[in-house]
Amino acid sequence: MTTTTPRTTAPLRVGVVGLGWAGQQHMAAYDALDGVELVAIAGMEDGPRAELQEKFGVPNVYSDWKDLVAAGGLDAVSVAVPTFLHAPISVGALEAGLHVLCEKPIARTADEAEAMVAAAQSAGRVLEIAFNHRRRGDVEALKAAIDDGSIGRPYHARATWLRRSGIPALGSWFTNKDMAGGGPLIDLGVHVLDYALHLFGEPRVLAVSAVTHSELGPRGLGGAVSDKQQVGSAYEVEDLASLLLRLEGGGSIVLETSWAAYRSTGDEFGITLYGTDGGADLRVVDYAPSGELTIFRGNAEEEIDVRVEADPGRGHAAVVDTFLEFVADESSWRDHDGSLALGRARIIDAAYESARIGAEVRLDHDLTITDGEAVR
Structure with a gap:
């Protein structure tokens, strides 16, 4: 059409x-x-x-x-x-x-x-x-449920994108720190960060505490060697990252992403949200056009779990439409002017800095983060 x-x-x-x-x-x-x-x-x-x-x-x-x-x-x-x-x-x-x-x-x-x-x-x-990914039908359906008050005020979430053996290509630009900027955090995690903050209503991120690990990629595990986009790079980036984001207003998000980890087979992303009047869980396995979305309501006397069927959404076609x-x-x-994505980049930078220094990094969105300190 x-x-x-x-x-x-x-x-x-x-x-x-x-x-x-x-x-x-x-x-x-x-x-x-x-x-x-x-x-x-x-x-x-x-x-x-x-x-x-x-x-x-x-x-x-x-x-x-x-x-x-x-x-x-x-x-x-x-x-x-x-x-x-x-x-x-x-x-x-x-x-x-x-x-x-x-x-x-x-x-x-x-x-x-x-x-x-x-x-x-x-x-x-x-x-x-x-x-x-925020233009997927299941993410849009979850956003609509949050906006209509189905779960009350969301206050905590666990958002993930995890692969067992999904390093894009060993030796490619993806695994070169200077060319890629990082590993799964900047590649997959930026999608997770975007849809999580979008679902929360774009709260300010006040602080980030992060750890990164590089255990499998440097040993040639978790991905295949391919002629595609080869630059002959050693494995220079993380293969797993975990973040805690502290949000303005008291909310929090745990974000976890991996290219390679010993876990269930496949490619899985989603989010679990906890709200004051309910909760929600979205799970997408192997890029299914529409994931499993459940809304949790009720009380001690009556637990209500509602499975929501969502259309696939239009993905890049919707992105292009909006751009035009x-x-x-x-x-x-x-x-x-790209300012929203700039905000995402500042959070990713803070996460890598937190992992480097082994401490929480606070974000002042009018300042620059240097060694965990905000300086003008």
């Missing part, structure tokens, strides 16, 4: 940088829309680039993202490349006057994220980050 995004001007001309799975999600979403033309893609891989050009009927293809931007004729671009390229490509596109939809995480560090947000603000353009809605409304451009 074709989705129509309202337009009052000429068709929006978009490009995509990155030819992998995420980039293809963006291409497919743009291609399905009326009023949008996918006119350029960029990526280094000759074979996939030619295949995707033919599949989506893209008139202009480039091996270098700089050529795509310099060619002009675009209104917006999606950035779906390895994390170390997010900041330079996004900043370059914003400085060229393009709106940018970038894959998660926003960047390797909060410093890079701040540069991206500053570029969006200076250019007066939209910078949006693709947090597609922001782009279509010029009055809202300055309200969508």
Whole structure:
């Protein structure tokens, strides 16, 4: 089914940088829309680039993202490349006057994220980050249940994304600290952090206490060696991370994520929420289109467990739709500058710092975190 995004001007001309799975999600979403033309893609891989050009009927293809931007004729671009390229490509596109939809995480560090947000603000353009898991149907159904008061005020949660043997590729950029910024915490955990804070209603995170472990990856366990995206890197990042977030208003979230750990087989993510009048549990195994969502209500005399059936949701297609809605409304451009994702990056930075120094790190969102201390 074709989705129509309202337009009052000429068709929006978009490009995509990155030819992998995420980039293809963006291409497919743009291609399905009326009023949008996918006119350029960029990526280094000759074979996939030619295949995707033919599949989506893209008139202009480039091996270098700089050529795509310099060619002009675009209104917006999606950035779906390895994390170390997010900041330079996004900043370059914003400085060229393009709106940018970038894959998660926003960047390797909060410093890079701040540069991206500053570029969006200076250019007066939209910078949006693709947090597609909050757009799952089961997460949206859980958010609706919380918002309608089904569990009262949520005060604690355990949010997870765990794999038994899921290091993306041993020796790839994913396992290189400088290129990736970190391991499963910045890769999977940023999704968990996003949907957990979203479900809580975006409270401020006041402090983070974290531990990270790197036990299996350095021994060549928990993942496969693949020719894909190889850089010959040693295993330099964590393979498991556990965080305690202290929230404004007294709430708390325990977040746990792993690429590799001796646990049940498969890929599992979700969240368990405890509220003043009820609770909820969402569990998704092996990327099931819709997970198992249960709402817990009742009292000592009567326990009520309600299983909620949710539609799959639209994931990246919904993310792209929302991005284009922001782009279509010029009055809202300055309200969508990537600041929410910058906040996520600051929390991730604080978590890695906490793990490094072995102590809780407090966040002052107007200050910089250095060695566990807030300095101006």
